Amino acid sequence: MNRLITLSRALPTPESEITVAYTPIQLPMPGRQQLELRLTAPAAGEDLPIVILSHGFGPSNYISSKDGYAPIAQFWAERGVAVIQPTQASSRVGGLGPDLPDGPFFWRERVAEMRAILDQLTEVEGQAPAVAGRLDHDRIAVAGHSFGGFTCSLLLGARPQDEDFSDPRIRAGILLASPGRGGADLTPENAARFPFFDVDFSGINTPTLVVCGADDDPHFTPRGPEWHADPFHDAPGAEALLTINGVGHGLGGIAGWDARETEAEDPDALEATRRLTLAWFRSTFAIEPAAWTQSQSALRESAASIAEIISK
Numbered sequence: 001m002n003r004l005i006t007l008s009r010a011l012p013t014p015e016s017e018i019t020v021a022y023t024p025i026q027l028p029m030p031g032r033q034q035l036e037l038r039l040t041a042p043a044a045g046e047d048l049p050i051v052i053l054s055h056g057f058g059p060s061n062y063i064s065s066k067d068g069y070a071p072i073a074q075f076w077a078e079r080g081v082a083v084i085q086p087t088q089a090s091s092r093v094g095g096l097g098p099d100l101p102d103g104p105f106f107w108r109e110r111v112a113e114m115r116a117i118l119d120q121l122t123e124v125e126g127q128a129p130a131v132a133g134r135l136d137h138d139r140i141a142v143a144g145h146s147f148g149g150f151t152c153s154l155l156l157g158a159r160p161q162d163e164d165f166s167d168p169r170i171r172a173g174i175l176l177a178s179p180g181r182g183g184a185d186l187t188p189e190n191a192a193r194f195p196f197f198d199v200d201f202s203g204i205n206t207p208t209l210v211v212c213g214a215d216d217d218p219h220f221t222p223r224g225p226e227w228h229a230d231p232f233h234d235a236p237g238a239e240a241l242l243t244i245n246g247v248g249h250g251l252g253g254i255a256g257w258d259a260r261e262t263e264a265e266d267p268d269a270l271e272a273t274r275r276l277t278l279a280w281f282r283s284t285f286a287i288e289p290a291a292w293t294q295s296q297s298a299l300r301e302s303a304a305s306i307a308e309i310i311s312k
Helices: 070-077 107-119 121-126 147-156 188-193 225-234 267-284 291-302
Strands: 019-027 035-042 048-054 082-086 135-145 172-176 208-213 238-244 307-311
Touching: 019 070, 019 121, 035 070, 035 107, 048 070, 048 107, 048 147, 070 082, 070 267, 082 107, 107 121, 107 147, 121 135, 135 147, 135 267, 147 172, 172 267, 208 225, 208 267, 225 238, 238 267, 267 291, 267 307, 291 307
Parallel strands: 048 082, 048 135, 135 172, 172 208, 208 238
Antiparallel strands: 019 035, 035 082, 238 307
């Protein structure tokens, strides 16, 4: 590990509480195998807000599934949020065969899977007895890392060409190291490989937090780390840009320690990512309206070297 958790401790966050987890929850999908989920939620409490967490298209089999991202999913769940994690179509574990039509990325099918969860929340609760009746279906957010961020951006209102995948049931979103503009902003090779990245973020009107690593130098474009901030600049609903200093695409380790997606294990950066994203959720969901303001003040006063926040 690069350094001890020190400065990030100044960022306020609730104490952890006992959680329960159910896996695999299985949901039917038309014409294919079932969709498998993990649900992690506080063991107590009512009207729990929901976050559907979309994994990336990473090299690690375990991480790119419902079983990855424990450092951030568990942190959120221990502090009042019900976290649902699907194993998405592009996963190397339990996903669709990469040689099928639309493979290996299955970007449309990933959106369909997220919608299927929204459509079947009652069924999800039915397979999780300790959670049944305790989820707030009116407070739903999506969060996604990397390619998962792209999936979430579509659900929030980003549009490839003239297609609209937005879903009004989603009330907030967090884009973690998400792709920026496609098309001419990519290298010719990557523009051809990822034509679906050519989206218009101006359709995102839902409250959104964009999170970037200051050293996240993408391979898709010559533009550099600031490429990942495009959704903040282009989306009317993007309220804030959180940049975590000293780390790249893994944001200090949100996908998991020792994961190939984690290019730098940085406990302080990870802790800042977890605490600040949670604070934004808690304010946006009106759990603790002042949480985001208080965290920004603490960051400026006691931990300014860890991260920067720009608000619109």
